[in-house]
Amino acid sequence: MKAVLNGLATFALAMSLAGVASANDDWKGGDAEKGEKVFKKCAACHTVEEGGPNRVGPNLHGILDRPAASHAGYKYSAAMTKKGTEGLKWSEDNLFAYLEKPAAFVPGTNMTFIGLKKPEDRKDLIAFLEKAAGHTK
Numbered sequence: 815m816k817a818v819l820n821g822l823a824t825f826a827l828a829m830s831l832a833g834v835a836s837a838n839d840d841w842k843g844g845d846a847e848k849g850e851k852v853f854k855k856c857a858a859c860h861t862v863e864e865g866g867p868n869r870v871g872p873n874l875h876g877i878l879d880r881p882a883a884s885h886a887g888y889k890y891s892a893a894m895t896k897k898g899t900e901g902l903k904w905s906e907d908n909l910f911a912y913l914e915k916p917a918a919f920v921p922g923t924n925m926t927f928i929g930l931k932k933p934e935d936r937k938d939l940i941a942f943l944e945k946a947a948g949h950t951k
């Protein structure tokens with residue numbers, strides 16, 4: 815049973831990585847107002863306003879298209895720092911995949927958040943993060 819579960823986890827990760835490579839549109843069409851409510855789950859650890867403080871996690875203002883582990887004054891895990899130097903950027907696709915299961919997308923991350931299972935929640939959240947940063951996409 816464990817082998818089957820491991821197999822499934824590997825498959826799910828491969829699928830999310832494949833999704834990254836093919837730049838799919840799964841993240842599109844979210845509702846920023848609903849996303850603001852979803853963000854309450856993040857707000858224990860993150861601020862989103864411009865110049866907001868780092869909490870347990872870094873400030874997320876303008877996170878879209880920002881290179882991973884690049885917020886000044888925040889001490890990232892070795893795992894996240896490595897992703898950043900390898901060129902990971904927080905495109906919508908990558909955020910969509912990361913937020914489903916942070917520990918699968920960045921093994922060894924300090925972000926001890928289980929993830930948002932529902933694609934709708936992730937879409938809405940991405941729309942909110944864009945709006946909060948003044949992006950219009």
Ligand code: HEC
Nearest residue numbers: 855856859870871882883884890891894923924925926927
């Ligand atoms: C329990 C605290 C916690 C919660 C809840 C949490 N995070 Fe995080 N988050 C972190 C930490 C800690 C890091 C830094 C991870 C590292 O260095 O490995 C992080 C990193 C991130 C990053 C990468 C930032 C960068 O500059 O590279 C993103 C994006 C992110 N979180 C988004 C979210 C969103 C969106 C939510 C809500 C769905 C959320 N997080 C919920 C603690 C949290």
